[in-house]
Amino acid sequence: MVAKVKFAEYIIMMTSKEAAHSFYNQSLEELSHTLHESGFKQKSADEIFRLVYKRFNPNFEAVDTLSRRTIDFISNHYRFDLPKIVKVQNADDNTVKFLVELADGNQVESVLIPFAKKYTICLSSQVGCAMKCSFCFTGLQGLKRNLEASEIIGQYIVAYKWLRENRPEKIASPNIVFMGQGEPLHNFDQVKKAIEIFLTTEGLHLGFRQITLSTAGYLPGLERFSELPNINLALSLHSPIDEDRNKLIPLNKRYSLEKLFEKLDQIKLLKRQFITYEYLLIKDLNDRDEDITLLNKWLGQRRAIINIIPFNEFPGAPYKRPLTSKVNEFKTKLERLGLTVKVRTTKGSDILAACGQLNTLQSKTL
């Protein structure tokens, strides 16, 4: 029957099955188990995963190695719909911001950021965010809901497909940073599952070093960090002083720097692996000599890279960006103390795609 319908109709038919689960919520192991339990060959799961994730083509008619019964079973049990890109904004520096609509009408943003010969994609993990950081657009929305693994993976797939179609010269699989909307450790289980699927050899086959999770310091999630593969970790530090960090990241009132570093020290790092400390540099707030001294106190003896991000002012922002000369001076002083420091070039600032500037409400109105 399926062979007689056109591919587009076939996809619609497959995506409209009410009882079906999103295929993108299934790990290979789970799919394999489901097939086995239902009397199918377990190894068909590998074939199906390759088709869906390597070719981005859930048209199982395209391969002749799957039986008719297997195809019908998969078609009846799973949906293959992806989030819809409803708006694309291109920045002058080739950063691309996507406004993506989920099945329930909620919207999140993801951003493709060019680095050297490839792209990194910044993924959202929640609709809105509960952390209410004072410098962050997203924090203004509050938390609406967690994303499912399928919605996290869906953001990656639609952006990657867009890349293949629109920038075919840069189609290597993008690296991932969980630095979009939401606190990824506050949605631990779904983020964990998405990472597991991203790493699957028969699927997207990313390396664990291609994935970075950035947290504001959500301690209950950090306590579970060792459950994840050895992906990279970034902490939004932003101040070495509790009093100031409380203002920037209210979460710090519950999980102070002392508690945070105690937990971070328990995370096992691989050889040559570091924790990245994001440091949003804000004029007259955290760019003083006192901050340099205390940064050295916290990070001097730790395997740390400090990533300075000069604050991006947005309409109504409560903070100011320091002058470039001040940014450079801050960096040099830290380096003189022996710390490893990078200054992140702000990407996509003309479309508000920089750190802490993702907000679907705002992007519709700007």
Ligand code: SF4
């Ligand atoms: S900076 Fe991150 S953790 Fe803080 S409110 Fe924004 S999205 Fe949430």
